[in-house]
Amino acid sequence: MSKLNIDQKTIKELFSNKKSDFLIPDYQRPYAWGEDECQTLWDDIFSFAFPDGNKDNFDSDNDEYFLGPIVTFKNEETGKQEIIDGQQRLTTLMLLLRAFYSRLSKMNDENTVKTKEIIASCIWKVDEFDNPDKNRLKIDSEVSTDDDKEEFISILKNGEATKDMKSKYADTYRFFEIRIQEFLNEYPSYFAFLPNRVLKNCILLPIEAESQDTALRIFSTLNDRGKPLSDTDIFKAQLYKYYSLKGEKDEFIARWKELELLSEQIFSSQSGSPMDELFTKYMYYLRAKQGNRKTTTEALRKFFEKNSYALLKNDDALDDLESLASFWYSIETQSDKYSERVLKQLFILHYAPNGMWSYFLSVYFMANRTASNELDEEKLYSFLNKTIAFIWSYAFIRPGVNALRTPIYPEMINIVNGEEISFSEYLLNESEVTAGIKNYIFTNGRPITKSMLAWWMFQDPSQQLIKLDTKLEIEHIYPKKRQENEKSLSDKNNIEKLGNKALLEENINIRASDYRFADKVKYYKGFSNDKGVYKEGTKDNELIKMATLYNDYTEQNILDRTEQIYTEFISFVKEQNLFKV
Known part of the structure; x- marks a missing residue:
């Protein structure tokens, strides 16, 4: 059984530990937090640290704010804690602490000096006298597709996001600099409390797994605000x-x-x-x-x-x-x-x-x-x-799809072996397919309904190619509303016959849906409205032909077209030599 080390810790406890040495591995995504995420974090922290806007409403012994889990495993090659989950959160907290540190460096009262020393031990490695070495950070990034990671390192070392820095790291750091200054302007007497409460009362849940695989499995079960690792x-x-x-x-x-x-x-x-x-x-x-x-x-x-x-x-x-x-x-x-x-x-x-x-x-x-x-x-x-x-x-x-795997997988093997596909082991029974299609109820929610209509559309050699991003919906040529009002079909189920359906552009389908066939014609063919604006018709060639040739679309038309589609489909399958002889 895999061993896990799980222990709730404050930011100070986790980051200032001398063994803390985090690595954002090469397969992680680049830092992606923007202003919205940073604003949410800032607002949450402020509301937590100053309940109802009052510093005295805070209970330092009992109040805690949970920031989320940090899932890591120890990379034996580097000796570092490789971050599987929480890298966006961890990166942001490091930038926040660095912004606090820069501001505190300009202050000299006893409380701020102590807080600054704690933050220093969270960002940098320290010697045996607890003096920080600003060239040895407690976090590093090896993200292979991140061109800006050097800016992250530079900001942590130097406490400055220069004007030429365009990365999200720089944006986040500047965001916190601005919020800290605004906070100082509005609540000057509160400032010393904010970084202190972030360090000592904001909680993380570090989960240290014994291997990468275990860490990944843990990650997959956790809810996270960030994008899941793929x-x-x-x-x-x-x-x-x-x-x-x-x-x-x-x-x-x-x-x-x-x-x-x-x-x-x-x-x-x-x-x-x-x-x-x-x-x-x-x-x-x-x-x-x-x-x-x-x-x-x-x-x-x-x-x-x-x-x-x-x-x-x-x-x-x-x-x-x-x-x-x-x-x-x-x-x-x-x-x-x-x-x-x-x-x-x-x-x-x-x-x-x-x-x-x-x-x-x-x-x-x-x-x-x-x-x-x-x-x-x-x-x-x-x-x-x-x-x-x-x-x-x-x-x-x-x-x-599960049933389809049985005949498809052997044909995949035939393909890589240089053979043409034949489905020889799974040839179809013509009578079974014919019965299957004739007994099928082609409701709009069944995928094969659109499949058949797409196939049928292009059986017309003159049908033009349609762009793949065109949104096509299923059109009832004989409207359902007409049947509801007139009840003129001898069999109400004929309304769902394949012969009563076609693919129609979504915007035209909405306009034409409840009209009699004679009223649909202009929508199929295209027309100019009262303001002289031309409304383009459908690209479904069959519907355009119907609009030109028919005065009405009747129950007999539905039945005749249904039979035509069925017959031509069976002939198509037969032409592909897919029926047993």
């Missing part, structure tokens, strides 16, 4: 060390920053880092190369940490990640390096019922790219068609 931060540290040993540290930092910026433009993440998604895509390629077809996928960090992160400690890893990120950037920006027909298929895939397609395509790219990161146009188009046909069909008979 898997990518750990991977960055491993790559940083690898390139540092090669003497290519600066080159790595530059390349990593570009990769990070690119990833932020194309990937989103609910937690962690956008680059976690890039590493996940890369993981699927590597596990396919390993011949791994297990449907239980390991957590990202668990996959890469094997053998001391050997999968990252080579010259290929960063090259591969850069190539993969560039590939996805070209997809998300609909680059003209790909033909329009390929871009249309990629547009359809963005409406897939689950995200497995993106990992499948990533493996295909990595295995089939040329030296210049190009793909054969004809083979790519064929791959995309077969992928759409299979994933869409599988959603009707085996819904859910």
Whole structure:
């Protein structure tokens, strides 16, 4: 069982301890606190130290203000306490203490001198007579992507944020200098109490783990105001060390920053880092190369940490990640390096019922790219068609991403072995897929509804490509409100048939939602309002054709269009040779 040292401590107790020697490791993010976070901290501290604005309402023996946890482990190589959680908070407190120290240095009464000596022991290492050595700080930063960390060190050593300093460290230090001066102007007789109460009554919870892994696990369970440490931060540290040993540290930092910026433009993440998604895509390629077809996928960090992160400690890893990120950037920006027909298929895939397609395509790219990161146009188009046909069909008979892993993982292995995808082990039963699609209830909340409508939209060869950031909603061509009012459909369930739905731009969908078909026409086609302002119509070519050809959209139209979509989809799957013979 892992051992933990946990002991609530005041700032003075934690920082002034002679063994305190903190290191912000290379994989952490740069300092990111801004004025809002600093103002919140200042307001909280002031309210705590002077309840109701009165210094005499404070109970120095019992009042405590909890600032949060600090999770560390002892790095055996450096002998320092490596900070896993709390680095933003710790950095800010150091800057606050330094601002207090600078102000106290201008005062000479007995109380301020004593407080200044305590602060000095918190910021700097001291000799056996407790004299501070201002060249030996109790905190250091090795953050690989932080160009401003030298300013942090300079401010702590010299107590000055010069005009040419533009970092967040400098901004925070200046912020506290201003607040301290304002405080002195308004409450001159209170000043000695503020730093003293911060030091002796503000509480931290240092949690010292015996290893980095234990510290990371603890961190993942804690709530924190800051951004959570991502898997990518750990991977960055491993790559940083690898390139540092090669003497290519600066080159790595530059390349990593570009990769990070690119990833932020194309990937989103609910937690962690956008680059976690890039590493996940890369993981699927590597596990396919390993011949791994297990449907239980390991957590990202668990996959890469094997053998001391050997999968990252080579010259290929960063090259591969850069190539993969560039590939996805070209997809998300609909680059003209790909033909329009390929871009249309990629547009359809963005409406897939689950995200497995993106990992499948990533493996295909990595295995089939040329030296210049190009793909054969004809083979790519064929791959995309077969992928759409299979994933869409599988959603009707085996819904859910977990079920899809069973046929997809073996095909990933086939791809890296130079074979074309066939799904030969998992060919579909035509009658089963046909029954599945005909019996499916296409409510708007089911992902496959949008999937089918996106596929159907581009079965029209004249349909123009639509930008990926266009917000498309599901339109009921025969309005639900009309059915509620007239009850004119022989079967009320026909309102949710696929033949009554299409993808429509969100802003047009809002305007057209409750109108009769004859009233919708102008919204589909575009029109000028009473002020002469032109309101653009839809880019859905089928809706424009309907608006031109139809006077009304009836129940029979719904049924006929539904059958047409079903029939053409089954034919599409058959063309991809995905049905058992």
